[in-house]
Amino acid sequence: MSDLRERRKLRTANTIRVAAVNLVHAQGLDNVTTDMISEAAGISPRTFFNYFRYKEAALLPPTPVFRQEAIDKFLQSRAKILDDLIELIVPLTQFFSENPKMFRKLFEISQTHPKLVMLKINAFHEFEEMVRRVIAKRLKLRDDAEKPILIAALVTTGIRIAMERWANDGSGTPDTEIKRTFEDIRTIFAQ
Amino acid sequence: MSDLRERRKLRTANTIRVAAVNLVHAQGLDNVTTDMISEAAGISPRTFFNYFRYKEAALLPPTPVFRQEAIDKFLQSRAKILDDLIELIVPLTQFFSENPKMFRKLFEISQTHPKLVMLKINAFHEFEEMVRRVIAKRLKLRDDAEKPILIAALVTTGIRIAMERWANDGSGTPDTEIKRTFEDIRTIFAQ
DNA sequence: TGCATGTTTTGCAGTATGTGCAACAAATAA
DNA sequence: TTATTTGTTGCACATACTGCAAAACATGCA
Incomplete structure (x- = not known):
C-alpha cells in the first residue's frame, strides 16, 4: 500500500466531507441527496458509499485516536487517574482548535x-x-468491569459538555474549558 | 376523541412493538423488514408508519414523563438537588422493574x-x-445556562450506568443500583 | 334506526438510501 | 512493457419512508 494512494484516499474523503458539510449547511439535511454530494465532490454516486457507510457519516469529523506514546505514558503514570485522563484526551481536541x-x-x-x-x-x-x-488496561481490570465503565462515562460526559461550552462561547481554548468543567463537576459532587 | 379510540391506539402500538421486538430478537435487525413486522402485527405496511416514524422506533420503550405532582415537589424542595433529582427519577424506572x-x-x-x-x-x-x-426551573435559570446543562448531563450519565448495571447483573432493583452508582461517583470525585 | 361527521387504515405511486457484483480504469511493482 | 493489486463505476435490486386520496370504520345525533 503506497503512501500516495493513502493520501489520495484521505484527500478524496475530505473533498466529500467538505461538499457534504457545505451542501447540508446551505440546504438542510433532508434537501441534500447522496447524488448531489457525489456530484459536488466529483465522484460517482456509488463511490460515495465506498467512503461512507451512510449519508450522515460524511458530516462527522473522523474518529480521533490516541497516539501510542500518549497511551504508554498514561498506562505507566501513578498520578491521579482523572488528571491523567484529561492530559491524555486534551491533545485530541487540537484538531478542533486548529480548524x-x-x-x-x-x-x-x-x-x-x-x-x-x-x-x-x-x-x-x-x-x-x-x-x-x-x-481498564491501566487499572488491570476487564473491559467490562464497573470501575472503567463508570469513570469512562463520567469523563466523556465532562469532555462533551466542555466542548459544547467551547463551541458556544467561542473564546478560550478547548483545554481551558475542559479544566474549568471538571472543576465544576468536583464542586457539584463535593458536599 | 373517545377513550375507546385512544386505548385502541395504545393497544395497536403495543401489538406492533411486541411483534417487532420478538422478530428482531429472533432474526436480527437487518433480517426483519417493516413488511414482516406489519404482517406479524396484523396491520398494513403503510399503517406501521402511522405509528412509528422509522423501523427502529418500534424497538424502544415509550419516552418516560415525570408526573406533575413529582415535578411540583421537586421544584419546591430545598434539600440537596442531587438527592431530589434521584428521588424524582427513580419512579420512572418502575416500568422496567415491573416488566x-x-x-x-x-x-x-x-x-x-x-x-x-x-x-x-x-x-x-x-x-x-x-x-x-x-x-433550570428549580434553579430559576435559563434552559441553556451552564449549571443545568452540566448537572443534567452528569445525573443522566449516572442513571444510564446504573440501569446498565441492573440489566447486567439482574439481582436487586433499579433504585438500589442508582444509589450505589451515585455513591461510587462521589468517591471518584472526592479527593 | 339511519344519516352525517370525524378518524383511522389502506393502496398506490414515487423518491431515496444502501448493497452485491462484475466490469473497468488506474496506479504500482516487476 | 506486462502482471498484479487497488480503486472506481454502472447496474440491478431490496428496503425504508412519504404524500395523497379512497375506503373502511367508529361515533354522535336526529
Whole structure:
C-alpha cells in the first residue's frame, strides 16, 4: 500500500466531507441527496458509499485516536487517574482548535436535525468505549468491569459538555474549558 | 376523541412493538423488514408508519414523563438537588422493574446492532434534556445556562450506568443500583 | 334506526438510501 | 512493457419512508 494512494484516499474523503458539510449547511439535511454530494465532490454516486457507510457519516469529523506514546505514558503514570485522563484526551481536541471554522459549522449543522444530534451523541459514545478500554488496561481490570465503565462515562460526559461550552462561547481554548468543567463537576459532587 | 379510540391506539402500538421486538430478537435487525413486522402485527405496511416514524422506533420503550405532582415537589424542595433529582427519577424506572423480561429483551437487542445502540444512547439524551429543563426551573435559570446543562448531563450519565448495571447483573432493583452508582461517583470525585 | 361527521387504515405511486457484483480504469511493482 | 493489486463505476435490486386520496370504520345525533 503506497503512501500516495493513502493520501489520495484521505484527500478524496475530505473533498466529500467538505461538499457534504457545505451542501447540508446551505440546504438542510433532508434537501441534500447522496447524488448531489457525489456530484459536488466529483465522484460517482456509488463511490460515495465506498467512503461512507451512510449519508450522515460524511458530516462527522473522523474518529480521533490516541497516539501510542500518549497511551504508554498514561498506562505507566501513578498520578491521579482523572488528571491523567484529561492530559491524555486534551491533545485530541487540537484538531478542533486548529480548524475552528469547520468545527463550528459542523456543530451548527448538528443542531439542525435530530438525526445529526443522534450521530454526535453516538460519536461521543464510541469515544467513551475507547476511553473505557484504556482505563481498564491501566487499572488491570476487564473491559467490562464497573470501575472503567463508570469513570469512562463520567469523563466523556465532562469532555462533551466542555466542548459544547467551547463551541458556544467561542473564546478560550478547548483545554481551558475542559479544566474549568471538571472543576465544576468536583464542586457539584463535593458536599 | 373517545377513550375507546385512544386505548385502541395504545393497544395497536403495543401489538406492533411486541411483534417487532420478538422478530428482531429472533432474526436480527437487518433480517426483519417493516413488511414482516406489519404482517406479524396484523396491520398494513403503510399503517406501521402511522405509528412509528422509522423501523427502529418500534424497538424502544415509550419516552418516560415525570408526573406533575413529582415535578411540583421537586421544584419546591430545598434539600440537596442531587438527592431530589434521584428521588424524582427513580419512579420512572418502575416500568422496567415491573416488566423485567421485556426490558432485558430490549436491552439484549440493543447490544446487537450499532443502530440500536445509537438509539438507546439517543433516548438517554432526550431524557437528559427533560432533566435539564426541570433543573433550570428549580434553579430559576435559563434552559441553556451552564449549571443545568452540566448537572443534567452528569445525573443522566449516572442513571444510564446504573440501569446498565441492573440489566447486567439482574439481582436487586433499579433504585438500589442508582444509589450505589451515585455513591461510587462521589468517591471518584472526592479527593 | 339511519344519516352525517370525524378518524383511522389502506393502496398506490414515487423518491431515496444502501448493497452485491462484475466490469473497468488506474496506479504500482516487476 | 506486462502482471498484479487497488480503486472506481454502472447496474440491478431490496428496503425504508412519504404524500395523497379512497375506503373502511367508529361515533354522535336526529
